[in-house]
Amino acid sequence: MQYRNSVFVVTEExxxxxxSVGDEVRAKDLILSVTRGRPVCLSxxxxxxxxxxxxxxxxxxxxxxxxxxxxxxxGLIRLESKxxxxxxxxxxxLMAVAERQAxxxxxxxxxxxxxxxxxxxxxxxxxxxxxxTIGQVQRFQPGxxxxxxxxxxxxxxxxLTGRVVLSEQDQHDEEETVVELAPGELxxxxxxVADTVYAFDCYCLEPxxxxxxxxxxVKAFLSQHPALHIFFYSQLxxxxxxxxxxxxxxxxxxxxxxxxxxxxxxxxxxxxxxKSGRVTLVLDDDTKGxxxxxxxxxxxxxxxxxxxxxxFYSLLGRNDGTFTFVSGxxxxxxxxxxVGGFMGLIMEGMQQIDESHxxxxxxxRPMLGRSR
Numbered sequence: 001m002q003y004r005n006s007v008f009v010v011t012e013e014x015x016x017x018x019x020s021v022g023d024e025v026r027a028k029d030l031i032l033s034v035t036r037g038r039p040v041c042l043s044x045x046x047x048x049x050x051x052x053x054x055x056x057x058x059x060x061x062x063x064x065x066x067x068x069x070x071x072x073x074x075g076l077i078r079l080e081s082k083x084x085x086x087x088x089x090x091x092x093x094l095m096a097v098a099e100r101q102a103x104x105x106x107x108x109x110x111x112x113x114x115x116x117x118x119x120x121x122x123x124x125x126x127x128x129x130x131x132x133t134i135g136q137v138q139r140f141q142p143g144x145x146x147x148x149x150x151x152x153x154x155x156x157x158x159x160l161t162g163r164v165v166l167s168e169q170d171q172h173d174e175e176e177t178v179v180e181l182a183p184g185e186l187x188x189x190x191x192x193v194a195d196t197v198y199a200f201d202c203y204c205l206e207p208x209x210x211x212x213x214x215x216x217x218v219k220a221f222l223s224q225h226p227a228l229h230i231f232f233y234s235q236l237x238x239x240x241x242x243x244x245x246x247x248x249x250x251x252x253x254x255x256x257x258x259x260x261x262x263x264x265x266x267x268x269x270x271x272x273x274x275k276s277g278r279v280t281l282v283l284d285d286d287t288k289g290x291x292x293x294x295x296x297x298x299x300x301x302x303x304x305x306x307x308x309x310x311x312f313y314s315l316l317g318r319n320d321g322t323f324t325f326v327s328g329x330x331x332x333x334x335x336x337x338x339v340g341g342f343m344g345l346i347m348e349g350m351q352q353i354d355e356s357h358x359x360x361x362x363x364x365r366p367m368l369g370r371s372r
Contacts, residue, residue, distance in 0.1 A: 008048065008068065008079040016075030017130040017224070019044075025079065027052055043072025048079075075130070110137050110211035113160045117184040127225060134221055135213030140164075146187065146202040146210065153191035153198050154215050159183050162208025168200040180205075191215040192222070192350065196262060196319050223351070255324040258283075262319040264346070271296040271342050276329050283321035291315070292333060298345060299336040308339055309348075316349040317356075 008025040018041050019034075026033050027048070032040050047070045068079045109132040114120045120128060137160065140146060146157060146164065159181045166179045166187070181187070190196055192215060222228050258281070261269075266279065274296035281289040281303075289311065292300030303311040339345065 007082045009082055010077050011080050012076075012078040014076045015130060015133045016077045017073065017126070017221075018075075019077050020126060024082075041070070041072070044068075044070045044077070044079075046072070051081075109133055109135070110158065110160055110209075113209075114158070114184065114211075119184040123228070127228070131221060131225075131228065132211065134217045135211050137209055138212045139207070139209045140204045142204055142206055144204050146204065147198045147200075149198055149201045151198050153188045153196050156189055156191060156213050156215055156218055157187035157202075158211040158213075159185045159187070160209045160211055163205040164202060164208050164210070165205060166200045166202050188215075190262065190265060192219055197259075199259075199261075255322060258319050258321050258323060261323075262317070263315050263323070264317065264349070266323060266325070267291065267293075267298070267316070267342075268346070270325070275325075275327065276334075277325055277327040278329070279323055279325050281315065281318070281321060281323045283318060285320070289315045292329065292336065294329060294334055294336070297342055298339045299333070301339055309345065312339060312345060313349045313352050316346075317353040 005028055006026075008027070010019050010021055010023045010025075013019060013021050018039060023034065025040075025044070025048070032045065032048070034040055047068045051068060067081075070077050070079070109129075111129050111132045114128060114132065115125070123131075135156075140162070147153075147155075160183060164181045164187075166181065168179075187202055187210070188198060190199075263281070270277070270279070270293050276294050276296075277292075279289075279291040279293070281291075283289065287304050289303040290300070291298065291302075291312070298312060301308055301312040301315070303314045306314055
């Protein structure tokens with residue numbers, strides 16, 4: 001038998017974001033296909049390639065060549081070649097799934113709590129579990145601070161149990177808004193789209209547990225799983241509605257610093273509240289920008305010499321300068337076409353911001369090396 005025409009079965013799995021015990025990889029003339037429509041992992045492919053052209057006579061030399069271990073990411077899997085090339089039985093699959101489910105619920109990483117929440121209901125078990133392994137569960141006592149206003153937003157928290165509140169003050173520090181979080185809600189998610197600080201104090205009213213995750217690791221995970229990008233967008237919109245919608249409803253226009261409410265927050269607030277109006281931005285680099293919204297949808301964007309999508313993307317991650325929102329549009333402006341679907345624009349803009357930050361870090365590494 002040649003391994004290039006065989007079936008490999010996942011016999012062991014530890015926090016792999018793609019595969020589970022019982023999954024099968026079929027090799028046929030150097031073409032790989034995976035059961036249940038799962039993608040082919042490049043790290044796994046690299047491990048399998050040396051084996052796919054190996055003859056089974058390798059066993060005669062006393063060496064096991066039919067087992068492969070892949071640990072090219074945050075997880076690990078072990079695969080074993082099946083002699084008959086057949087698929088595993090339904091009973092084996094059911095046993096593997098039951099065992100895996102029991103392991104998930106026993107793990108102390110927040111999975112069991114999040115699995116029961118409606119907000120996470122549409123996420124598959126394996127995806128949710130892999131996401132939870134990014135962080136760790138932290139427990140807080142009554143009165144203990146989770147974050148302080150002004151701290152660097154380098155962590156994201158997901159509320160699991162207990163009672164936790166956010167305390168936010170307006171731009172004149174004259175009025176305080178206190179919001180109690182429900183299980184499954186997020187803290188610090190704006191760190192995903194810009195380098196920023198927490199704009200609020202967060203503290204516990206009762207003993208509480210939260211899943212704590214580093215922002216950079218969450219970004220890397222989301223870049224591989226678009227479904228979670230959409231989930232985080234919906235959670236962000238809900239938080240903005242709770243914290244800031246009352247300001248927009250109270251007046252036809254308002255101004256604030258972008259350090260208090262970044263462009264991405266402002267745009268999502270306008271979209272959530274279905275407002276029509278004009279946002280004028282004056283940035284610290286002496287450039288100006290303008291965004292037009294009709295019923296919460298973006299119909300115009302300008303930043304310096306750029307316009308349309310490019311202008312929107314260049315403004316999206318800004319947190320320097322000031323903005324003014326004025327309600328209402330002219331009849332001519334109301335007839336302008338959409339720049340694009342709002343969710344798609346946000347997703348693309350977030351990806352460009354991530355790529356820009358990554359490129360900046362790569363440029364800095366040689367400079368840091370020379371400074372040493």
